[in-house]
Amino acid sequence: MNSGVMELAAPRVTPCGSAALLLDAEGPLALATQQRIWSLSDAVRGWDGVVDLQPGMNSLLVVINPLTADAEAMAARLLAAWSRAEPRHGTGRLLEVGVVYGGEGGGDLPAVAAHHGVEIDTIVAMHAAGEYVVFAPSVMPGFGYLFGLDPRLFTPRRPVPVMREAGGIVSIGGAQANLGGPRRSDRPTASPTGWHVIGRAPEVPEPFDLGRDPPNLLELGDRIRFRVERVIR
Template identity: 45%
Template sequence: MVAPTASVSLLGTTALLFEAPGELALPSQQRIWALAREAQAWPEVREAVPGMNNLMLTFERLPRSAAALDALEARLQAAWDAAAPLPLEGRVVELPVVYGGEGGPHMADVVAHTGLSVDEIVELHSTPVYPVYALGSHPGYCYLGGMDPRIATPRRKVPVLSIPGGAVSIGGAQTGVSASAGPSGWNTIGSTAMSFFDPAQDPPARLQPGDMIRFRVQGVIR
């Protein structure tokens, strides 16, 4: 049986994106972490940045000839095929969340879509321990896995121009917490006061891939 192949595409003149085959899941993401660790040691690679089921590589000078690019793509595919899941033992961080009210303006939309009550949504959302798959979107933002599919809710047709930092939201099959104020197409169901990014700290991002988040119910406003 032939193993599925990844997709590799150029990002500007100094980077490329490796997109793993198959659906997003923790074992696949752990293989992305393993691939990132290996590729970071390649002499031509400046930085290896894991994303959600993908890996971005940046270069001081990206090979430009077709033959060199083909060789690099084959090297990445071979490394992916050989990569074993890399479990990263991170911290478990508890986030106190107030669900609903002004800090959760789209809770009613999640209720309407799922047919669940507010209490059921809060219970399903706060029960899992969510692994941090990757950082991105904006500084300190964590892409999380592990949300219960029963509360999956499509992204909003019209994005909100600005949600505050600490907004706890659902977008499709994922949940996340905004690290800073900005636009969003996700459904905000609560808020937390925890800070996720501080440029004065080292490292500035509070969480890293392999860490885990547990949402602790601080209150529910109906």
């Protein structure tokens, strides 16, 4: 599973500069482990010196006050809390979105198929067969990082980021899948990414809207399914 992805034998906490610690969990990416990450995040939120928390894929970023927090003591406390963390479950909501694979919007699809030495249709079928769980917040307010990509679709990220247009991006990066929110006039039209964009979801709903309460459409633990709308070869 997840060949080529870093996997630790034991959990570890490393500094991320002077204002953050990163806990990396042991073992492969798995729902049970991630559910413990979410509960650890809840438990740590109230600690003195902790200013913010962000679950990652198999990891937890703990942002600390660099003036008042003792990073080394906090690291030890974090490891101890991890060993006791119990799983926390999501709400079980399911979102289904239609995807146009390939074409101008999914320009990296042929390269991904070539990388795996299979037909475009095979990539599309494997991608759309999965049920994806929102595992961690993404780089921006949005749907978050998704777990559930068929391990056979593992595709290394690009050596150098490229610019890709925003708007319903359906992409693969390493062992992960991602869905981007709709294009909006008040946001940049393109962003740099090391991921491979294989399609677009033209009717994707807004994942994060300040006018909504709560602003996020999905929570950690909620699920997404992709429906094949069309394949442009």
